[in-house]
Amino acid sequence: MSNAFPILDLRRFDSDRAGFLADLREAARTDGFFYLVGHGVPDELITTVFSQSRAFFDLPEAAKLGIEMIHSPHFRGYTRTGREITRGKPDWREQIDFGAERPALRLQAGDPAWRRLQGPNQWPTELPELRPAIETWQALGVGIAHKLLRAFAVALEQPEDVFDASFLPDPTQQLKIIRYPGQGQGGGQGCGAHKDSCFVTLLWVEREPGLQVERDGRWIDAPPIPGAFVVNIGEALELASNGYLRATVHRVLSPPAGRDRLSVAFFPGPRLGVTIPLLQLPDALAWQATGPESDPHNPLFYNAGDNALKGRLRSHPDVAARYYADVHAPTGEPASAY
Numbered sequence: 001m002s003n004a005f006p007i008l009d010l011r012r013f014d015s016d017r018a019g020f021l022a023d024l025r026e027a028a029r030t031d032g033f034f035y036l037v038g039h040g041v042p043d044e045l046i047t048t049v050f051s052q053s054r055a056f057f058d059l060p061e062a063a064k065l066g067i068e069m070i071h072s073p074h075f076r077g078y079t080r081t082g083r084e085i086t087r088g089k090p091d092w093r094e095q096i097d098f099g100a101e102r103p104a105l106r107l108q109a110g111d112p113a114w115r116r117l118q119g120p121n122q123w124p125t126e127l128p129e130l131r132p133a134i135e136t137w138q139a140l141g142v143g144i145a146h147k148l149l150r151a152f153a154v155a156l157e158q159p160e161d162v163f164d165a166s167f168l169p170d171p172t173q174q175l176k177i178i179r180y181p182g183q184g185q186g187g188g189q190g191c192g193a194h195k196d197s198c199f200v201t202l203l204w205v206e207r208e209p210g211l212q213v214e215r216d217g218r219w220i221d222a223p224p225i226p227g228a229f230v231v232n233i234g235e236a237l238e239l240a241s242n243g244y245l246r247a248t249v250h251r252v253l254s255p256p257a258g259r260d261r262l263s264v265a266f267f268p269g270p271r272l273g274v275t276i277p278l279l280q281l282p283d284a285l286a287w288q289a290t291g292p293e294s295d296p297h298n299p300l301f302y303n304a305g306d307n308a309l310k311g312r313l314r315s316h317p318d319v320a321a322r323y324y325a326d327v328h329a330p331t332g333e334p335a336s337a338y
């Protein structure tokens with residue numbers, strides 16, 4: 001059976017730019033999901049990250065809880081199965097969230113709440129090899145994302161560096177290592193339907209299928225392809241392109257009983273302080289840019305920090321309650337109502 005989503009080779013951005021951009025534009029305008037090869041991430045790094053991830057998830061629960069996210073106002077650390085919430089329901093997955101390793105910002109009264117997002121990670125001391133591997137993955141992922149952003153810029157008939165000032169030198173670098181237990185242990189919703197808030201998501205799935213993409217009200221399977229990232233457009237690109245590019249809703253089903261599913265999801269996003277630029281598209285494209293989707297359950301914000309924080313507060317109500325009890329949605333509701 002052929003794949004529902006195209007396979008793009010990133011090397012063609014240099015060797016066959018016109019052809020690559022035509023394929024990218026087509027992929028971006030249809031589902032906003034594609035597979036990416038020619039990305040340059042070495043096999044050994046992938047093997048190390050998955051073997052270290054598995055070793056972490058195999059640790060006794062008490063050890064994993066030593067780095068639980070509730071200890072971090074920056075939404076870093078371990079989340080137990082069933083603790084993360086999507087569309088109001090628990091996700092049947094356990095994970096560690098990492099971000100860019102930076103010191104927490106000095107906060108003053110009246111500072112915007114998103115300034116609390118920056119800070120250090122929580123690394124498991126039992127697995128010293130995990131940290132350098134994740135940091136290498138983040139660095140390579142930023143390079144891939146930067147190249148993709150340049151490609152999207154040209155595809156949108158913009159200056160090639162139009163996103164650079166919103167991304168570099170200190171992009172948002174959220175990365176999750178995730179384990180989905182098999183059905184029968186409470187599973188079903190591995191991860192509920194959602195959009196990602198970043199520019200583009202670079203997802204690597206170890207081997208199990210389960211990811212599904214919404215197309216015209218139906219769910220289309222996006223199984224892993226060996227050697228390829230699954231790439232999808234995030235809300236920041238939807239906002240920048242006034243909806244010409246769409247962040248597509250997707251979800252993950254729990255694997256069958258007796259199996260589990262590991263993935264590494266990297267969400268390179270705009271720098272926290274920036275306003276996501278609203279691009280002036282040429283007329284030929286602008287008529288198809290009908291504005292970002294207006295969804296009362298998922299307001300989109302041009303302020304990158306507000307948009308990133310929205311997703312974190314909604315997904316981790318326990319962390320939100322502990323460190324962000326003072327934060328309210330623009331409508332005046334508590335943040336949990338986002």
Ligand SMILES: O=C(O)CCC(=O)C(=O)O
Binds near residue numbers: 176203205211250265
């Ligand atoms: O694990 C996956 O396959 C995708 C996870 C995902 O969509 C997310 O965490 O945003």
Ligand SMILES: [Fe+2]
Binds near residue numbers: 201
């Ligand atoms: Fe996602």
